Amino acid sequence: MKKPYIFCHMIVSIDGKIDGTHKALPERKSSADFFYNVAFGEDSHYDMQAWLSGRTTTDEAFTKYKEPDVDKSAAPVPEGDFIVETDLPKYYVSVDPSGKLAWDNNTLKYRDTKAHVIEVLTEKASNEYKAMLRKLNISYVIAGKDALDYEVLMEKLSDLFHIETLMLGGGAVLNWSFVQAGLCDEVSVVMAPFADGSASAASLFETKEGLSTDTPVSFDLDHVESKEDGTVWLRYKVKN
Template sequence: MTRPYIFCHMFTSLDGKILGPYMDTPESDKSGDLFYEIAFGKNRHYDHQGWLSGRTTTDDNFTHYKEPVLETDFPEVPAGDFVAEHDLSMYYISIDASGRLGWESNLLTYRETKAHVIEVLSEKVGDDYKHFLRQLNISYIIAGKDSIDPVLAVKKLQELFDMKMIMLGGGGVLNWSFIQAGMCDELSVVMTPVADGSSDLPSLFETKEGLTEAKPVTFSLESSSTYKDGTLWLRYLVNN
């Protein structure tokens, strides 16, 4: 199968957390700026066409746990995927197997970056939610029966949206599911010189019962960069 090149680009603490009190420090602000510049800045390192995150990451950062406004009386929804018309060159792809995200627009803004929203749904999502997305002109693809099939999702993203490179951006369960499915080529980690010792917050990779397992995966170091403020940027190739 030919598919887009997929790199996982994440911002972490020294103890591998992707969320936590460490993010409220000046040191993390500086490291966060580097994280953005690498993937989204004017001279970005990666020339990707979209970035992909899980439902919780989307709710935490963009939709803020709003409920979708669903109608009970709506016209018949055509079967299959929906590719909306838009004029943006960047996509934000959200995994939303159950159709729960309460979008208010098909345009997402992350700092200076504007992106068209794509939802990745499972077959169990009802037509009321699909109609909701169509009313907002939000694209969606269906990839999997009850849960999301990473291989099928990536295949459709390439075929329907001409994506040649995709950034994988968390959370930890999503990252690990793509790693285990062989759908990740590179790991890019920007590590801030801060730790907070949190034991109940998500980390870079996490298993989920019934979805993934704690089976070791090895990585080959591609490059490492150090910065005066103590930030590290580590790049690994995934040994699939």
């Protein structure tokens, strides 16, 4: 299968949580800056063209669980994908199988990084949702009928957008589904020296019924680096 090189890059607490009240601690900023620079900074370790996010992560960070502004009487859109030319250096690839996200723009900004949005839909997404994306000039690809077809997605990201290196950027459900599908090549964990003991906050990886199971996976340790502020950077190759 033709596919980009995929690394999962996440910042976690010392108990492996990717969310929780510890994120609000001002002292965590230097770990968060290191996390950003590894993937997005001027001298970044990775040279990626895109990062991939799950629907919940996008709703939390950008679209805020609003209702998409669709026109129920929109004319039928042409079959297939919709590709928009962009000058921006990065793509934000949003896995949104049913077409739920309330975009109002075809770009987003994460710190200093501006990216063009690509929506990853399945055939479940409605005509009116695709019409809204076209109106906003948001690229979309159809990958699968009812469930995400990983192979189709990998080929489209490679062939249509020339993505060679892709960051798997969370959340927990998206990350684990890609690891379980055998698509993740490397895991980069930035461990920030904080915790909050939350019993409900998501961990680095989580199963979701219908998307993934708890089949174990092994990793080879590739790199360990510690920083003066207590941040630890771990990189693993996935034993696929």
